[in-house]
Amino acid sequence: MPLLEVKNLRVEFPTRRGxxxxxxxxxxxxxxxxxxxxxxxxxxxxxxxGVSIIRLIEPPGRIAGGQVILNGRRIDNIPLExxxxxxxxxxxxxxxxxxxxxxxxxxxGHQLVETMQxxxxxxxxxxxxxxxxxxxxxxxxxxxxxxxxxxxxxSGGMRQRVVIALALCAEPRLVIADEPTTALDVSIQAQVIAxxxxxxxxxxxxxxxxxxxxxxxAETADRVAVMYAGRIxxxxxxxxxxxxxxxxxxxxxxxxIPSLSHKVERLTQIEGSMPRLTDIPRGCAFNPRCPKVFxxxxxxxxxxxxxxxxxxxxxxxxxxxxxDEALGHAx
Amino acid sequence: MFAFIVSRLxxxxxxxxxxxxxxxxxxxxxxxxVTIMLGQDYTEAQREALVRELxxxxxxxxxxxxxxxxxxxxxxxxxYRLARPVSDxxxxxxxxxxxxxxxxxxxxLAIGVPMGVYTGLYRDxxxxxxxxxxxxxxxxxxxxxxxxxxxxxxxxxxxxxxSFGRGETVAIGWWTTGFxxxxxxxxxxxxxxxxxxxxxxxxxxxxxxxxxxxxxxxYIKFARARGLSNRAVHFGHALKNxxxxxITITGLQLGAIIAFAIVTETVFQWPGMGLLxxxxxxxxxxxxxxxxxxxxxxxxxxxxxIVDLLYYAVDPRLRGGLRAAGGR
Numbered sequence: 061m062p063l064l065e066v067k068n069l070r071v072e073f074p075t076r077r078g079x080x081x082x083x084x085x086x087x088x089x090x091x092x093x094x095x096x097x098x099x100x101x102x103x104x105x106x107x108x109x110g111v112s113i114i115r116l117i118e119p120p121g122r123i124a125g126g127q128v129i130l131n132g133r134r135i136d137n138i139p140l141e142x143x144x145x146x147x148x149x150x151x152x153x154x155x156x157x158x159x160x161x162x163x164x165x166x167x168x169g170h171q172l173v174e175t176m177q178x179x180x181x182x183x184x185x186x187x188x189x190x191x192x193x194x195x196x197x198x199x200x201x202x203x204x205x206x207x208x209x210x211x212x213x214x215s216g217g218m219r220q221r222v223v224i225a226l227a228l229c230a231e232p233r234l235v236i237a238d239e240p241t242t243a244l245d246v247s248i249q250a251q252v253i254a255x256x257x258x259x260x261x262x263x264x265x266x267x268x269x270x271x272x273x274x275x276x277x278a279e280t281a282d283r284v285a286v287m288y289a290g291r292i293x294x295x296x297x298x299x300x301x302x303x304x305x306x307x308x309x310x311x312x313x314x315x316x317i318p319s320l321s322h323k324v325e326r327l328t329q330i331e332g333s334m335p336r337l338t339d340i341p342r343g344c345a346f347n348p349r350c351p352k353v354f355x356x357x358x359x360x361x362x363x364x365x366x367x368x369x370x371x372x373x374x375x376x377x378x379x380x381x382x383x384d385e386a387l388g389h390a391x
Numbered sequence: 392m393f394a395f396i397v398s399r400l401x402x403x404x405x406x407x408x409x410x411x412x413x414x415x416x417x418x419x420x421x422x423x424x425v426t427i428m429l430g431q432d433y434t435e436a437q438r439e440a441l442v443r444e445l446x447x448x449x450x451x452x453x454x455x456x457x458x459x460x461x462x463x464x465x466x467x468x469x470x471y472r473l474a475r476p477v478s479d480x481x482x483x484x485x486x487x488x489x490x491x492x493x494x495x496x497x498x499x500l501a502i503g504v505p506m507g508v509y510t511g512l513y514r515d516x517x518x519x520x521x522x523x524x525x526x527x528x529x530x531x532x533x534x535x536x537x538x539x540x541x542x543x544x545x546x547x548x549x550x551x552x553x554s555f556g557r558g559e560t561v562a563i564g565w566w567t568t569g570f571x572x573x574x575x576x577x578x579x580x581x582x583x584x585x586x587x588x589x590x591x592x593x594x595x596x597x598x599x600x601x602x603x604x605x606x607x608x609x610y611i612k613f614a615r616a617r618g619l620s621n622r623a624v625h626f627g628h629a630l631k632n633x634x635x636x637x638i639t640i641t642g643l644q645l646g647a648i649i650a651f652a653i654v655t656e657t658v659f660q661w662p663g664m665g666l667l668x669x670x671x672x673x674x675x676x677x678x679x680x681x682x683x684x685x686x687x688x689x690x691x692x693x694x695x696x697i698v699d700l701l702y703y704a705v706d707p708r709l710r711g712g713l714r715a716a717g718g719r
Contacts, residue, residue: 116615118607148618155616160609163628164708174627175617210707226617 061132062089063266064113064151064234069126071105071112073337080337082108082121084290087364090234095257095267097281097298099274099313101334105290110236110270114147115140131233149179152227152265154256156239158219162211168195168222169207172229179230194225198255217248224256234266241276253280274317278302286310289335289345292364296371306373308350344376352377392703399699403692408459410688414681415458421677427471467682472671477678480667481686486566487557488656488663492649494579495587500641503591507598512625514603522595529592534651538585538658545581553578555660586655590644597640601633608632634705642698646691 071083083105090096098106111117113128115136128136135146147153155161163171172191176182182190188207195203198221200214211219220240227235237256241249257280260267269281277284278298285295286309294307305311315328332349335341341348347357356376364372365379425441442448446457461467467477506526510519546554558574560567569575605611606629614628653665660666664683671679702709 114616116612144615144618144620146618147616153613153616155609155613157609161613163610163614163632165631165706166628167707174619174623178617178619178623212708223613226613230618 063092063094063131064090064268065127065129066109066113067127067129069109069112069128070124071108071117071121072124073121075120077338081124081340082290082337083112085363086126086287086290086292088285088292088295090266090268092233093261093264093266094283095260095269095281097277097284098268098270098287099272099277099284100287101272103334103337104287106270106272106287107238109287110153110238110268113236113268114151114153115143116147116153145179148175148230148232150232150234152230152232152235154220154223154227154235154237154240157243158216158223159243161223162219162226164211167208167210168214172207172222172226175226176229190229191225194229195222197259198222198225217244217252220244220248220252221255224252224259228259228263228265231263232265234268235260236268236270238270239272240269241273242271249276274302274313286313289340290337291345291374293346293375294371294373295364296369300369300371304369304371306367306369306371306378307346307375308352308377309346310373312349312351344374395703396696396700399696403696406692407685407688410685411459411462412455414684415455417677417681418458421675427675462682462685467685468678470671470676470679472674472676477682480679481664481682482565483567484662484664484667486568487661488649488652488665490569491579491582491586491655491661491663492645492652494583495585495648495652496590496641496645498583498587499590499594499644503594504598504637506591507595508602508625508630510595511599511602511606514599523599526592526595529588530596534585534589534654535658537588538581538655541581541585542658552581554581557662582655582659582661585658586648586652590641590648593644594637594641598633598637601636602629605629605632631705635702638698638701638705642694642701646687646694649690650687 066089067087069083069086070081073080073082086105086109088096098109100106108117108121112121112123113135115123117123123136126136127134130146130150135143138146162168166174169188169191172194173184173187176187176190177184180187192203192207195207200206200218200221206214211222214222220243224240227237235256240256241252244252253276256267259265267280269277271277281298283296284298284301286293286301286307288309294301294305294310296306301310302314305314309330312328312330316330318327330349335345335348341358342361343359344350344353344357344362347353350357354376356379360376362374362376362379364374367373367378425438425445425447429438429441446454449457465478467481469475470477470480473480506522510522513519542554545552553574556578557569558576558578559572560569560575561571562568569579611624611629614624619628651665652661652663653669655661656663656665657669664686667679668683670676671683
C-alpha cells in the first residue's frame with residue numbers, strides 16, 4: 061500500500077466568469093520514504109496539488125472531485141478538525157518564502173515547542189530539549205542560544221532551515237515541499253536541498269517536492285511527475301523522464317535546460333506559452349505547441365497511458381493498437 | 392530601554408514648549424485681562440498698579456519664562472470668572488473626565504476588539520453583516536446626536552437612567568470617584584456609551600481589516616499547515632499580529648476621547664474638564680483655556696510614550712531596531 065495515493069483529484073476555482081479547473085484528473089502515489097518530484101511551469105497546478113492534499117487551498121478554491129488517501133484512509137472528506145491532526149503530525153509542509161512563513165512575533169523556539177506540543181503531548185522541558193536538537197540537526201550554529209532568537213535575526217537560508225525543522229519536528233511520514241529553494245540564494249539552494257534530503261532519509265520521511273527547477277528534481281527525486289495546464293503530462297522514474305522523455309512537452313522541457321556535458325549552440329525552446337486556465341484548448345492541452353501533433357490530439361484528450369518504458373505519458377503517440385485503452389489512474 | 396524613554400521624553404520638550412507658547416500667546420492677544428479684572432470703573436493709577444502686580448510691564452520673553460516657571464509647578468493663576476486658582480478647578484474636574492474617558496475607551500476596546508475578530512474570522516456570517524451595518528451608524532452619527540437619542544430613549548421614554556450629572560461620588564483624597572456608588576455607575580452608562588461608540592466601531596473595523604490582512608499571510612497558512620488549533624492560529628498568531636496598528640489607533644483615540652469629551656460632557660452636563668473648558672470659552676476665561684490646552688498636550692505626549700513602549704513589548708523587530716539603529 062502506498063503512503064499517499066491521489067486519485068482523480070480535481071480542484072476548481074469558481075469565479076465570476078465561470079469555473080476555472082486548476083487541477084484536473086490528477087492521479088499519482090508516493091511510497092514510504094520516496095521522493096516524488098512534481099515539476100511544471102508557473103500555473104501548471106503543481107503547488108495547488110500540494111496544498112490541496114493538506115486542504116489549505118485559498119478560498120474560493122475547492123476540491124471538486126477525486127480522493128486523497130493517506131495510509132489507506134481518505135483525508136479529502138474528513139472534518140477539518142480531524143484534518144488538523146493530519147497536518148504537521150502526518151504530513152509536514154514547507155513553503156516557498158522563508159522570510160514570510162515564520163511568525164515574526166514569536167521566537168523560533170516558541171514555534172517549534174508549540175508545534176511539538178500540539179502533536180506529541182510532551183512537557184515543556186522535553187519539547188525545548190528536542191527543539192534544540194532539531195535546530196542542531198538542521199545546522200543552526202549555537203542552537204542552544206539561538207533558540208530564543210526571533211525570525212528576523214536569521215538570514216533567509218537559516219530561516220528555511222528553521223522551517224524544515226518545523227515541518228519535520230512532529231515526525232510526519234510525508235513532507236510536501238512547495239518550491240523550498242526558489243526564494244533562496246543560488247549558493248544556498250543546494251545546501252538546503254541536501255539537508256532536506258538527508259533528514260528525510262534519516263527519518264524515513266517521504267517528500268513531495270514541488271518545483272520548477274528540473275536540476276533540483278534530477279538530483280533529488282526518485283520519481284517525477286511533469287504537470288502541464290492542470291494535468292500530469294508524464295510520470296515515471298527520474299532517470300527515464302530526464303533521459304528518455306515520452307511526452308513531447310517533457311522532451312521540450314529537457315531540451316531547454318543547459319547542460320555542461322553536451323555542447324549545444326542554442327538551447328531549444330518550446331514555441332508559445334502554456335494556455336491560461338480560462339482557455340485550455342480542446343483535446344490535448346499541449347497540442348497547439350506540440351511538434352508531433354496529429355488530428356486525434358486536437359479532438360480527444362489523452363489520459364496517462366503506458367509507453368514502451370516505465371513512464372506513463374498522457375500522449376496519443378503511445379496509443380498503439382491493443383494498448384489503445386487509456387490506463388486511467390493506475391499511476 | 393531606559394535610553395529610549397529618555398530620548399522620547401526629550402523629544403516631548405519642544406512639543407510642550409510650542410503648546411506653552413500658543414497658550415501663553417492667548418493672554419497677550421485674546422482680550423485684555425487688566426480691563427476684564429478691573430471692571431467698569433478704575434483710575435489710571437489702579438490700572439498701572441495691577442499691570443505691575445501681574446508683571447505685564449515686563450518684556451514678552453520674561454513673561455513667558457515666568458509663565459513656564461509657574462506651569463511646571465502646576466500654577467496657572469486665577470480664573471477670571473470664578474476667581475479661584477485654575478489648578479484647583481482643573482484638579483476638581485479631572486477625575487470626572489478621566490473616569491468617563493477611560494470607561495469609554497475600555498468599552499470601545501472590550502467590545503470593539505472581539506467584534507472585529509469575529510467579523511474578520513466569519514466575514515460572511517449574518518452576525519458579521521449585522522455588526523458591520525451597526526458600525527456604520529456608530530461611524531456616521533455625530534456624538535451629540537447619539538447622546539441626545541440615548542437620553543430620549545433611556546431617560547425620557549423608559550426613565551431607567553439619569554440624563555445628566557455624575558450621580559453621587561465618593562472622595563478619595565482629592566480624587567472624586569463615581570465608580571463606588573450605584574447612582575455614580577448608573578450616571579456613567581449613557582455618557583460613556585455616547586463617547587465610546589465611535590471609537591468602538593472604529594476599532595472594530597480596524598481589527599477586522601487587519602485580521603483579514605493577517606489571515607492571508609504565509610505564516611498563518613504555515614501555522615495551519617503545522618496543525619495548530621484554530622484557537623492558537625486565530626488568537627496566538629493572527630490577533631497578536633494585528634496589535635501594532637490597533638495600539639496606535641487606540642492610543643490616538645484615547646487622546647481624542649479625553650480631548651473631545653467636551654461634546655459629551657456638554658450634552659450630559661457632566662462636571663468634567665470639557666464642560667469647564669466650554670464654559671471658559673463662552674466667558675473668554677483665558678487662564679482655564681491655557682491650562683486645559685497644556686494639560687491635553689501633556690496627555691497626548693504621555694499616551695504616545697505609552698504607545699511606543701507597547702510597540703516595543705509587542706514587536707521584537709522594533710527591539711532589534713532600537714539596539715542597532717537601522718540594523719535588521
